[in-house]
Amino acid sequence: MIPKTHPRKKSLDIRHRLVNGFKQGLVAHAGLIAHGRGEAFDYLIGEKTISEARKAEEAAVALLLLAKKPVISVNGNTASLCPREVVQLAKTVNAGIEVNLFYRGRGREKKIAAILKKAGAKKVHGVGVKTKKIKNLASPRALIDTALWESDVVLVPLEDGDRTEALAAMGKKVIAIDLNPLSRTAQKATITIVDNIVRAMPNMIALAERLREEKREKVDRYVTSFNNKRNLAAVERLIRKSL
Ligand code: PTJ
Numbered sequence: 388m389i390p391k392t393h394p395r396k397k398s399l400d401i402r403h404r405l406v407n408g409f410k411q412g413l414v415a416h417a418g419l420i421a422h423g424r425g426e427a428f429d430y431l432i433g434e435k436t437i438s439e440a441r442k443a444e445e446a447a448v449a450l451l452l453l454a455k456k457p458v459i460s461v462n463g464n465t466a467s468l469c470p471r472e473v474v475q476l477a478k479t480v481n482a483g484i485e486v487n488l489f490y491r492g493r494g495r496e497k498k499i500a501a502i503l504k505k506a507g508a509k510k511v512h513g514v515g516v517k518t519k520k521i522k523n524l525a526s527p528r529a530l531i532d533t534a535l536w537e538s539d540v541v542l543v544p545l546e547d548g549d550r551t552e553a554l555a556a557m558g559k560k561v562i563a564i565d566l567n568p569l570s571r572t573a574q575k576a577t578i579t580i581v582d583n584i585v586r587a588m589p590n591m592i593a594l595a596e597r598l599r600e601e602k603r604e605k606v607d608r609y610v611t612s613f614n615n616k617r618n619l620a621a622v623e624r625l626i627r628k629s630l
Pocket of ligand 1: 417418421422424425426462463464487488491545564566567570582583584585
C-alpha cells in the first residue's frame with residue numbers, strides 16, 4: 388500500500404496495477420520492462436496529456452467513429468491497466484475487441500478475455516484458434532481472428548512496430564498509443580498518441596461521447612487536419628526542450 392501522501396503515489400499505483408496483473412497471469416514478464424520504458428518517456432513529457440497528444444486523441448476518436456469496422460487490439464498490459472476503459476470505448480465507438488498477444492499463450496488469452504468480459508464486454512475475439520494470417524509478419528502474432536482481419540481501423544495500445552507496419556501494409560489505418568515517440572510503432576502508425584494509456588483511454592471515451600454528436604464534416608476535419616509526422620516532431624521538440 389502506497390501512503391496517500393507519497394509524492395509519486397499515482398505513478399507507483401499504476402506500477403502496482405501492472406505487478407498485480409502479472410501475478411494474475413495477465414501480463415507477460417516483458418510487459419513489466421515495457422512499462423518501465425513507458426514510465427521513462429512519461430517522465431519526459433511531464434506525466435500529463437500534452438497538447439500534441441490531445442490533438443492525436445481527437446483525430447484518433449474521429450477516425451474510430453468514421454470507421455466501418457473498428458477494432459481495439461488488447462494485450463496483457465492494456466488488459467491489466469484499463470479493462471473497463473477498453474470496453475467503454477469499444478461500446479462508444481462501436482468497435483470490436485480482439486486479444487492479440489506478442490508473447491502468445493492460450494492461458495493468458497483466456498484470462499485477458501475473462502477480465503474484459505467481467506468489465507462488460509459481450510464478445511471478445513482472438514481466443515484460441517486464429518483462422519487468418521497477417522501477410523509479411525514472421526511472429527506468431529501474425530495469426531489473427533476475424534475481427535482484426537475484417538477491420539479497417541485498428542487501435543493498438545503498446546504495440547510492436549512489426550505488426551503496426553504489417554497491418555498498415557494490409558490497408559488498415561492504425562492508431563497507436565505509445566509513450567515513446569521514437570518507436571517504430573509510433574513512426575509507422577497512421578495516428579500516434581504519445582500519452583500514457585491510463586490517461587489516453589478516459590480522454591478518448593469523453594471525446595467519443597462528444598464527437599459522436601457532431602456533424603460528419605466536423606468529425607472528418609479532425610482527421611484531415613492531423614499530420615502524424617508533424618505531431619511526432621513537435622513531441623520530440625518538447626522532450627528536448629524539457630531536458
Ligand atoms: O501482452 P503481450 O504478450 O502482447 O506483450 C506486451 C508487450 C508490451 C510486452 C509487447 O507488446 C512489447 O514488447 O512491447 P514493446 O515493443 O516493448 O513496446 C511497448 C511500448 O509501449 C514502448 O514503446 C513503451 O514506451 C510503451 N509503453 C509502455 N507503457 C506504456 C506505454 N505507452 C503508453 N502507456 C503506457 N502505460
